[in-house]
Every structure is written in structure tokens, then in C-alpha cells.
Amino acid sequence: MSSLKDIIESRETNEKRLSNEAPDFHKGFRDRITLYYKGGALSTKYKYLMAVTAAIATKCKSCMILDANKAIIAGTTKEEVIGVEAIGIEFGGASAYVMVRNNLLTFLDEME
Template identity: 35%
Template sequence: MNDLTEKKIQQSIEDRKKTHLTFLENVKTYRPFLEVEEKAFRNGALTKKTKELMALSISIVTKCEPCMEWHLDQALQQGAADEEIYETIDVAIEMGGGQAGAYARFVLKAMEYFKQKKG
């Protein structure tokens, strides 16, 4: 992985952490959004891991790199295997075509980042 990609991922993580408290204090819709997120991603008929993989696929199709980084990390924390990530990318490419394939490259780089960070 090149330094630029690593810095981009680290910056995304830092930005999220820095703005979290500011958003909690100042953005009226943020706390309710977090509550919806918590409810939506709870284990139910679908596991949290499955829901994170779904969100990762949607993130790829909508071209949201911070979302890709977050939902990939969450899926990995829930035990997602490489094969599950690759199949998630398959679904994203089927739904989003070539653009999704291009953005999915970021997911592979982020996966490498999180594996290096863990190991």
C-alpha cells in the first residue's frame, strides 16, 4: 500500500473521531442518527456482520470512501473473512457496474491497512 492511501485512511479515521463530539454538541440530527444506526445494525434475523457487509456494498455503489472504511472495519471486527469481503464487492459491482469496481479498489487497500494494523 502506498503512503497516500494509508494517509487517506488514517485521515478518515481521525476526522471521524475529531468531529464526533462537535457533532454531538451541535448537530441536532447526529445523535438520533447514531440511535438509528445502533438499532439498524443490531443482531436480528440478520447478523451485525451481514448488515455491515450490506452497508459496505452500498458504500461502494454510492462512492463514499469514509463509509467504505468504516463499514469494512466494522465487518472485519465482526469476523468477516476475505471471501465475504470479495463477495460483497461482487454484489457492489453487479449493482454499480464499472464505477463500483473502481471504488472497490479502495476497499482492498483499506482491507490491507486494517490487516497491517492488526498484525
Template identity: 30%
Template sequence: MSWADALSNTRTQLRALNKIIPETTKAFGGLGKTVKEGGILDFKAKEFIALGIAVATRCESCIVLHCEALIRAGATRDEIGDVLAMNIQMGGGPSMMYAAKALECFDELSSNKNASS
């Protein structure tokens, strides 16, 4: 499955979850909005942190959502590389395997964005 397909499937799954527990998903969304809009760090820095956590916890759905957000925020491949290097340093071998997945995801979604622009 491609990362674009994974992104579409993740969105479909989240929409289904929202239908059954809308209050919970709305509250979680509100938390995300508050965290991303407030504080000292900018949105892109916070998304870099989120991507690192997604890799460390081996959450492919999280990886695809945060890669998409970082592409929209103007992140570069080199910036992604720095985040992934730090993640590997902190998380060892398992983080290295998921860092490779995250880079593949970023590359695929970036090329899809550039192709549609």
C-alpha cells in the first residue's frame, strides 16, 4: 500500500471513529488545536516533535498524518532527516526502521504534492 493510500485509509478510519464518539474526538481535536496554536514553539517545530514521537512509538498512521502536516508547513527533506537522526539516536534500531518508513512517507507525499501543484 502506498503512503497516499495509508493517508486516505487513516482519514476514513478517523471519520468512522468520529461518528461513534463525536464528543471524544471533538475534545481530542480541541486539545490538538490548543497545543499547536499556543506556546513558544511554532507549528512546524511541534510537528517535528510529533513526527519523532510517531516514529518512536511505531505508529504508521501518526507518521503519515504528521508528514502531511510538515509538508503543508514547508518542512524540507533535510529538516526531516535531522528529526529522524535525533529519533534514531534516542530510540535505537526500532526507531531506525520506522525512521526509514517516515522518510519514505515524506518523499512519496512530497512528490505527490509537487506533481499536483
């Protein structure tokens, strides 16, 4: 299992490469993400909690970890992240449960 630091470093490396090799695509996607997670009727914190739920349901481990980290940075508690995992598992089934069981708590401990 990679550490949180490894996942973040890999993301940053790949973001830089994509920015250099496909700048228009990268900028368009990043601009959209910035807009989507901007506070409004729902705060950034709750949007990242929703992203954690979606990541679990779609079984994207790195998305789950990165979005949980961003949720924590936005003011979410570990307990709130744990609280939304059940919704992702409801939609993602047993394999989503296994992904959460094998990864989420360990990474949340690293975020504290």
C-alpha cells in the first residue's frame, strides 16, 4: 500500500506532465474542478465529502484518498469522512467495502 505522501507526489508529478504535454486539456479540466468545488449553496467541505462517497462507489482508491485529504483540509473531521463511507459502499457493493476496509482508516490516520 502506498502512503498518502506517495499518492500526493504521484498526482503532482502526473499533473505537471499532463500540463506540459496536453496544456489545453489540463487547464480546461483544472478550471472546471476549481469551479465545481468552489463554495456556494454547499460548502467546499461538503462537496469533498460527496466526492469521497462517489470515489468509493466507483472504486477509485486514489480519488477516495485525495478527496478525503482535501475534505480534511477543508475542515471535515475524520468522523465525518467515516460517516459518508457507508453511502459509497451502498452504491459500490462489497468491493467498495473491501477498498474502504483495506485503505481508508490507514490513510485518515496519516492525515491527522
